[in-house]
Amino acid sequence: MSEKEILPRLFRTEYRKIIAVLCRRFGFDHVETAEDIASDTFLTAAETWGLKGLPDKPEAWLYKVASNKAVNFLRKKAIQERPIPGLTPDESTVNDWGIDLSPQNIQDSQLQMIFAICQPLLPPYSQVALALRILCGFGIDEIAGAFLSNRETITKRLQRAKDKLRENKITLGFPSDPAARLPAVLSTLYLLFNEGYYSRHSDWLVRKDLCLEAMRLTLLLTEYPDTDVPDVSALLALMCFHASRLDARIGSKGEIIRYDDQDPALWNAELIGKGNFFFNRAAQGEHAGQYHLEAAIAYWHTSKEDTAEKWDAILSLYNRLLLQRYSPVAALNRAFAISKIKGKAAGIQEAEKLKLGSYGPYHHLLGYLYSGTDNSRALFHLQQALQLSNTPADRDNIRRDMARIN
Secondary structure (H helix, E strand, C coil): CCHHHHHHHHHHHHHHHHHHHHHHHHCHHHHHHHHHHHHHHHHHHHHHHHHHCCCCCHHHHHHHHHHHHHHHHHHHHHHHCCCCCCCCCCHHHHHCCCCCCCHHHHHHHHHHHHHHHCCCCCCHHHHHHHHHHHHCCCCHHHHHHHCCCCHHHHHHHHHHHHHHHHHCCCCCCCCCCHHHHHHHHHHHHHHHHHHHHCCCCCCHHHHHHHHHHHHHHHHHHHCCHHHCCHHHHHHHHHHHHHHCCHHHHECCCCCECCHHHCCHHHCCHHHHHHHHHHHHHHCCCCCCCHHHHHHHHHHHHCCCCCCHHHHHHHHHHHHHHHHHCCCHHHHHHHHHHHHHHHCHHHHHHHHHCCCCCCCHHHHHHHHHHHCCCCHHHHHHHHHHHHHHCCCHHHHHHHHHHHHHHC
């Protein structure tokens, strides 16, 4: 593998690790410095490897260069803070400047960074944007694409979020009560996964990357005793079940494939097995929260048999979920489940009770349910859905549904 092939992969996997360790060493006040050092490390790699070829151990090479650059930063900072001419840091101080890039310190630093970023004082979209940038190593343009925004807007959003963390003197470190902070962390990871699974970006590769990054970060939480709790396993199970159908959800041209039209042969059996593993872990204790219920619904969607038992179970779970936490998405999915059990007319009746006229998916569902029985009504709702949609993938799906009816 050439340096041109390996560098993008290493950037995705190692950039975030270097930033997390440097932020832990420097403090969150110097997060931009950590980003600059990490970026400069990869720029040095591109220049050096292009001339001399790949080193035997590329990751170790990157860590060494990043460590040297970090020590240089600390040395300059110390000199600036000692304005007396000729007075420089003594050797014993310099020896304390080493950057620990061991696997354990990398993992600890990333966990601490998760808690630092997932602050209730930040709006959810800022938490997700910071997670994409610092925890996942996504570029500004990639984040702008995920949010259907532009580079300037995302840059300002990230800067405001960092400034707010600094103003509130947020530091890296495990909170004294991780359980109290865990809901905010899980909410951010949940939103991060959904940003991929229900991506507003037309590039399906970005969707998959987002999902896998959310899963990686959630898995980290299971490796720390204070955060290895049933809710974390439930969220990870939910992610595994959904991710198992990612390839089946995307057609050859990047279009979204509706659940009824998916090819079960494309479902990932290994991810379904991992989902079952974490779902069983989540079952410890009597608590069954939002992630438990959503994971159970996702589990039933990995069942290839289209039976009454399956849809009865899904409907029952949606009933419980809506009592615990209402959302229009869950309410519409419940109406769809009713249509699978009692027929389209019952599904239409249940959906229309919701009166979500300004919500695109509401019209899209009604367009689907009316098709075949009242096509003029179906086309009316699909036209409404088209007008309310703001994503390329949604619009393509709606147009395909309209073409089928016409």
